[in-house]
Amino acid sequence: MNVTIEEAVERLKASGIRMTAQRELILDYLYARLSHPSAEELYEAIYADYPRVVSITTIYKNMRVLRDLGLLKEFYVRQTGIARYDTNVLPHHHLYCVRCGRVTDYTGALPLPSIEVSPGFQAHSIFLEVTGTCKACAVLQRPERGIAI
């Protein structure tokens, strides 16, 4: 389930965290405009519209606060060491486009395998990362990035 910007604002206020213009801007881009951004992408998107209003350090600080409050999940695509932020905090799977690097959620029903995958290993959850080419990249014939394994 995606956390909404309203829920995030409520939760921050309830935790005694002051709403500033900077914080509101970050929440707006994170919860209402972007999908699975990295801190750098979030920074660049805000900078394009509001130059010199929010610093990358402020972005990182806010991501830590939001993560600690359970309002987002930090995750890594298998092939990259760049932290991305997911506002969908319930278990779900990811589609990863190797051309544009975009991550989208996959929440539909999948015939998941049995979780008794290895003797003695007690499985708690299964996460699936489907790597491929998104519709937009296929149409635009964008080249593949060099990071896919």
Place this chain on the structure above:
Amino acid sequence: MNVTIEEAVERLKASGIRMTAQRELILDYLYARLSHPSAEELYEAIYADYPRVVSITTIYKNMRVLRDLGLLKEFYVRQTGIARYDTNVLPHHHLYCVRCGRVTDYTGALPLPSIEVSPGFQAHSIFLEVTGTCKACAVLQRPERGIAI
């Protein structure tokens, strides 16, 4: 398929890369002794047996060479931003223990879902990360690390 230490040595020599005592030590721990180590874990394992012989910088440099030659894959567990090295270079899945942080391969047959998961998304591959508790940690009742999401 796991790359063997013999194959790695052959390939490095064929690429004109000189075999040094340091490099041999790294290859031995990486291909014959450890499983999915991070650079730090590889460093610590070697240091415990051969203090001050190999530096962490040397480890990182060698990992880059081996990766560029296709002799290992660098990957990230979904919950952590720490690069790990996989000597199994063919597609396979991972079991991740949230207690000891150990990663093990799962290569057995799984009833994988259809890869037509989203309209317009052309899937190339599916990767599965099963999170849980390994046998050793269950027996020893090790506590969970704070990094699982």
